[in-house]
Amino acid sequence: MEPRLKTSKKWTAFPGDFVEQIKNAFLENFGPQLKGFDLLIEGRIYPKEIILSVGFVEKKALRQNNFEVSMDYKQDEAVDRIHDAIDVTASMVADYFENDGDIEFPSDWQEFEFEKLKVWCRHSTVNSRLEDEADRLLGLDDTGLVKGSEDEDELIPEGGEESPEETENPDVPPKDRNKLH
Incomplete structure (x- = not known):
């Protein structure tokens, strides 16, 4: 699962019990349509975006359908945005099944x-299990709480400088930002 924002490097996975709740909600709402499929739920919390991926793959098949949603969020709204992302992915999955899979969704954000x-x-259509296994074989799997880039320099956007909106404190008026108090 690739983030939408270029600055999204470090992330934390949704807690396991929360992922189970999401999975159970999808199985409850789409159980008959998901018969014969493995349901895969993945969620990531980045510093500025939340991503939810709901995927399903037929048993013994390689192609996996993933419906992914990204939302910007503020710290105090994270849970609300996750719930919104669940609603949006559920809508995408419903559209998919209502059209017997004959519907086009954007492949880019x-x-x-x-x-x-x-x-x-x-x-x-990325098969997340195959990706995880490839990462494991290459020694790239990360079991820590915070995953992603360890290099803070990688958080600086292309061009070599941080953008003003990422470094300036919005609570300080522009004329006072360079003053020491």
Whole structure:
């Protein structure tokens, strides 16, 4: 699962019990349609975006359908945005099944509006189990709480400088930012 924002490097996975709750909700709502499929739920919390991926793959098949949603969030709204992401992915999955899989979703992040919020959605066919196994074989699997880049320099956008909105404190008026108090 690739983040939408270039600055999204370090992340934390959704807690396991929360992932189980999401999985159970999808099985409850789409049980008949998911018969014969493995349901895979993955969620990541980055410093500025939340991503939820709901995927399913037929047993013994390679192609996995993933419905991914990315949302910007503020720290105190993280749980609300996760719930919004669940609603959006459920809507995508419902559309998929209502059209017998004959529906096109964007393969790159595309912005939509959902209940007056900006959400970015996409569909992929990456088999997350194969990706995880490849990472394990290459020694790239990470079992720590915070995953991703260890190099803080990688958090600086292309061009070599941090953008003003990422470094300036919005609580300090622009003319006072360079003053020591």
